Amino acid sequence: MRRFSFALIVLLCAAGTTGAQSAAPVDEHTETIKTLLARLEKVEKRLAELEARQPAAGAPAPAAEPFAGAQDKPGTQAAAVEKREPAGMTHAGMGQGAEPPPSTFPSLKLSGFADINFSATDEKNVNSGFNLGQFVLHAASPLSRKVSYFGEISFTATATGYNVDVERSIIRYDYNDHFKLSFGRYHTPVNYWNTAFHHGSWLQTTISRPEMIKFGGRLLPVHFIGLQAEGDIPSGGANLGYSFGVGNGRGSIISRGGDPGDVNNNRAWLVSLYSRPARLYGLQIGGSVYRDKITPGPGQRFNELISSAYLAWTRETPEILAEFANVHHSDVNTGRVFNTHAFYVQLAYRLPFTEKRWKPYYRFEYINRPTTEPVLGITGLLGSTAGMRYDISDYAALKAEYRNTKRGPGQPHINGLFLQTSFTF
Known part of the structure; x- marks a missing residue:
């Protein structure tokens, strides 16, 4: 993500240089770059928050819940019948x-x-x-x-x-x-x-x-x-x-x-x-x-x-x-x-x-x-x-x-x- 941000800044700077050679005002391009950098910083913070909420890539996935019939409490006759009779x-x-x-x-x-x-x-x-x-x-x-x-x-x-x-x-x-x-x-x-x-x-x-x-x-x-x-x-x-x-x-x-x-x-x-x-x-x-x-x-x-x-x-x-x-x-x-x-x-x-x-x-x-x-x-x-x-x-x-x-x-x-x-x- 940092490399992506750095590349974007370089491109923006290059765009600014080209704009200067086209006689565009330097101050105008400088303000544009600052605005884009501020937006980039917000996006990076949001991505960091989302990554923190996700489990690590190597962490095991939660175990799948067992078949519903196995969790039924005693007294659920219909579920017990399903367990005894074939599906x-x-x-x-x-x-x-x-x-x-x-x-x-x-x-x-x-x-x-x-x-x-x-x-x-x-x-x-x-x-x-x-x-x-x-x-x-x-x-x-x-x-x-x-x-x-x-x-x-x-x-x-x-x-x-x-x-x-x-x-x-x-x-x-x-x-x-x-x-x-x-x-x-x-x-x-x-x-x-x-x-x-x-x-x-x-x-x-x-x-x-x-x-x-x-x-x-x-x-x-x-x-x-x-x-x-x-x-x-x-x-x-x-x-x-x-x-x-x-x-x-x-x-x-x-x-x-x-x-x-x-x-x-x-x-x-x-x-x-x-x-x-x-x-x-x-x-x-x-x-x-x-x-x-x-x-x-x-x-x-x-x-x-x-x-x-x-x-x-x-x-x-x-x-x-x-x-x-x-x-x-x-x-x-x-x-x-x-x-x-x-x-x-x-x-x-x-x-x-x-x-x-x-x-x-x-x-x-x-x-x-x-x-x-x-x-x-x-x-x-x-x-x-x-x-x-x-x-x-x-x-x-x-x-x-x-x-x-x-x-x-x-x-x-x-x-x-x-x-x-x-x-x-």
Whole structure:
């Protein structure tokens, strides 16, 4: 900088000499040089101040902050879920995390979920006490840069031992963000809850799933065996996504999917669309259509059409989940039509004190089934659930719920207290 100043002064002096030879007044050039020198001095001082504020050239740069999820306080359930589930979870339940180098294929990763429960109700002929919930294992492995596998196995306690089920088994090819093709056994993308909260009750705010989509339930098909295409739809800030599947419909036991094959040689199909607006982070709205032909008994044939819509706001302050589904059955033999409606609304709020460990919640749910409906074999429901979740750590929680339910006309209200500790490992 000093050399630059000296060179400038020399040039100015030379200019002054030339001006003098041109008969310009010497005093005028002298004043000009003084003004320029004063300005130069101010610039040099300003540069010196700026250089003093900057770290030395050889000083190490500040360390980059760790991944945001690692800094979340205990009790931030949503962040903890992101840490347990692979990044970019989709309807298939598989991630889009960073691709490992080719030398690590395959690269198996195991994780698990478990819960222990206590229940006490005033329902007649129902015992109260402790019970072991589902023990669930997840296995995920990339097979190449474009191919990955995900599996889920559950162990459920029964009176005679344990039932072991393959809940999900999926191999997926990722062509790009707009098209991913997978084959296997899925959680049917027939509504939001079934694709957001899988086996492992720690994942969900509440102890229980809504009645309309409970495991082993008959209203909506929880599992689907076939192929599925999914991806993003170029849509700017609307962030649209889709899912399309073709596979076996409901099994001979209507609460189960057609794992060994389709019972009536008619494929089921489904379409799901959703939006995650960029300006409303945490909001997802969507809907789906599911079509099948079912044969619940000898000589019985029904066309089944399930339509659903949902809104989910998952910012935790608050959390809002609302879903509606209509199950339409038309008797092929008689032409009679039956519609069963179901919906729930769930509200929760992560409290700001004690490191955001406390999360109260409330859910209202309703199912209206015509008494003459011949397929589903379920009762109606009017129910309320109020509870509190306390996150012991990022990976373990305590929950307490009070439930009041009424099933069908003329049935009494049932009151119950339910406690649970759930965790992931």
